Every structure is written in structure tokens, then in C-alpha cells.
Amino acid sequence: MGVKGLGYVVVETTDAAKWDSYLTKVVGAMPNGQGEDGAVLYRLDDRAARFRIVKSDVDRFSVAGWEVEDQSAFEELTKKLSDAGCALTAGDAQSRGVAALACGKDPAGNLFEIFHGAKDASESFVSPAGVSKFVTGDLGMGHVVYGTLAFDETHEFYRDVMGFGDTDLPEIEVGPPGTPTMGVAFMHAKTGRHHSVAAIQMPEPPTGCVHIMVEAAERADVDAAYERMAAEGVAVSATLGQHTNDEVISFYMKTPAGFDLEFGWDGLVLDPASWKPTAHTTPSKWGHEWTWQKEMAEAAAKAEAEGAQS
Numbered sequence: 001m002g003v004k005g006l007g008y009v010v011v012e013t014t015d016a017a018k019w020d021s022y023l024t025k026v027v028g029a030m031p032n033g034q035g036e037d038g039a040v041l042y043r044l045d046d047r048a049a050r051f052r053i054v055k056s057d058v059d060r061f062s063v064a065g066w067e068v069e070d071q072s073a074f075e076e077l078t079k080k081l082s083d084a085g086c087a088l089t090a091g092d093a094q095s096r097g098v099a100a101l102a103c104g105k106d107p108a109g110n111l112f113e114i115f116h117g118a119k120d121a122s123e124s125f126v127s128p129a130g131v132s133k134f135v136t137g138d139l140g141m142g143h144v145v146y147g148t149l150a151f152d153e154t155h156e157f158y159r160d161v162m163g164f165g166d167t168d169l170p171e172i173e174v175g176p177p178g179t180p181t182m183g184v185a186f187m188h189a190k191t192g193r194h195h196s197v198a199a200i201q202m203p204e205p206p207t208g209c210v211h212i213m214v215e216a217a218e219r220a221d222v223d224a225a226y227e228r229m230a231a232e233g234v235a236v237s238a239t240l241g242q243h244t245n246d247e248v249i250s251f252y253m254k255t256p257a258g259f260d261l262e263f264g265w266d267g268l269v270l271d272p273a274s275w276k277p278t279a280h281t282t283p284s285k286w287g288h289e290w291t292w293q294k295e296m297a298e299a300a301a302k303a304e305a306e307g308a309q310s
């Protein structure tokens with residue numbers, strides 16, 4: 001029972017053409033026409049839709065779709081949510097291409113959906129950008145990371161109500177030395193992807209999330225995606241690096257909605273039955289130079305050079 005993984009994401013956009021170009025040419029997702037709800041669909045695997053891009057007057061991450069095994073798991077989780085005081089509405093399952101759907105909001109205000117029975121596409125998956133394969137299946141399509149000042153409530157909601165397990169609970173420093181640390185809760189679903197959801201103790205960004213992550217099957221897929229990002233003029237957010245906690249080798253780039261997309265390889269899969277939560281002190285073993293870190297280092301070097309001249 002419990003959530004298997006991140007089944008799909010819904011993104012709102014003012015510029016569907018930009019998302020089309022980004023997803024097909026840079027990420028390597030396969031277009032799959034329009035859903036009954038009017039969303040433009042993109043695939044990462046056999047599923048008919050992993051990305052649902054919806055026209056809007058804002059650009060933001062909109063919904064995380066959490067997948068459960070079957071109808072009985074769906075009923076169990078929706079009852080647990082209702083019992084915990086989380087107001088759910090029955091979504092239009094058919095228009096989402098799933099067998100059952102319930103929609104709600106977490107304590108931070110992030111929209112989520114619970115579903116099971118998503119449809120597969122009729123054709124085989126072929127990445128238009130040549131990605132060998134995305135790592136999905138039971139592990140889900142990747143992860144989503146939120147920022148929220150309702151940090152404790154949000155962490156407790158995903159752990160105690162949604163049923164995620166704590167994976168890594170570090171306190172990190174983002175900014176120059178002396179910056180107050182922020183809590184982070186990395187949590188895993190029952191199939192063991194190191195984290196399917198994470199919350200960072202920071203103001204909720206207007207982009208709706210901090211980042212989402214997709215995982216490719218080969219290291220070469222990451223390097224090729226980095227090249228496509230540069231070739232298509234997409235801004236890098238963090239250079240290639242390896243995370244300490246999930247050991248993924250990845251880079252981050254801006255999406256057309258302003259949140260980041262982490263494109264990675266070889267993320268850790270843990271055993272939820274025996275995992276003991278960790279508390280890493282460094283985000284990365286190597287690399288992952290963030291644009292803001294680079295800008296700060298450049299500004300400091302410039303100030304030093306100017307000081308030496310005067």
C-alpha cells in the first residue's frame with residue numbers, strides 16, 4: 001500500500017511552443033498529442049503521459065500526480081487523507097487517462113493528485129532527442145522538490161499521511177558562510193527511489209516548485225542532454241556534479257516555467273524496509289556549481305581585483 005512514485009506532472013504555461021521545444025529537443029520526451037483535458041502530453045516511457053502541459057496565463061509547476069498500485073490502495077490512501085482532514089475532490093479520471101483520481105492540496109498549498117490505472121500509449125517509446133531510456137517503471141518518473149516555510153507540517157504530511165519514508169534529513173547552508181541553515185526532508189515512496197518528494201525550508205518559489213528530476217539509463221545520456229541544453233540556448237542552473245545523498249550524476253537547467261529540471265543518471269534505490277534516515281552535511285561530492293555560486297565568486301574576485309588596484 002502507499003504511493004509507488006511520481007506518476008506524472010502538470011505544468012501551466014503561457015507558451016506551449018516553448019515547452020514543446022524544450023521537452024522534445026532538450027529533455028528528449030516524446031510528444032503524444034492532446035489529452036481529453038486539453039493538456040499537451042509528453043512521454044518518457046510506455047505511459048501515454050508523464051508531462052501534461054496546460055495552457056494558462058501563468059508559468060508554473062502545477063500538480064504532482066502520485067501513483068498507487070490499484071483501487072484498494074487508492075481507497076485506503078484517500079480515506080487516510082480524508083481522515084487526516086485533507087479535503088479531496090474527485091477529479092475527472094477519464095480526462096486524465098487514469099482509472100481513478102482524487103485531487104488535494106498539501107499543507108504548503110501544493111496541488112497533488114492520487115491515481116491508479118494510467119493508460120499506456122499504443123506506440124513504442126522513442127526519444128526524439130536520442131535518450132537511450134528513462135528510468136521510470138515502478139520507481140516513477142523522477143522527483144519533485146518544493147520550497148515551503150510550512151516545513152514541519154509539510155514533512156509530517158508526506159510522512160504520516162501520504163506514507164513516504166524519511167530518507168535524508170539534512171540542514172543545509174545555501175549562501176555565503178554564516179547564512180542560516182535550512183532543513184530539507186528527502187522522502188521515498190514504497191518502491192525505493194532515494195527520494196520522490198523533498199521539501200526545503202524556504203519560501204515557496206513563484207514557479208510552484210524548486211525543481212523536478214528525470215533520470216536516464218546511461219551516463220552518456222546526461223552528457224548528451226547537457227550538450228543539447230547548450231545548443232538550444234537553455235540556461236544552466238548547476239553544472240554537472242554528483243550528489244552525496246542519492247549519488248546521482250546530474251546537472252540542472254531552467255525550464256520555460258522558471259523552475260529547474262535536474263537531468264540525472266544512476267540514482268540510488270534503497271530498501272524501504274531497512275533504510276535508516278541519514279543527515280548528509282554536503283549536497284554534492286563534486287561539481288554542481290550553481291549559477292548563484294558562480295556569480296558570487298565572480299563578484300568577490302572582481303571586488304578583490306578592484307581593491308588591489310586602489
Ligand SMILES: [Fe+2]
Pocket residue numbers: 143145211212213262
Ligand atoms: Fe534533485
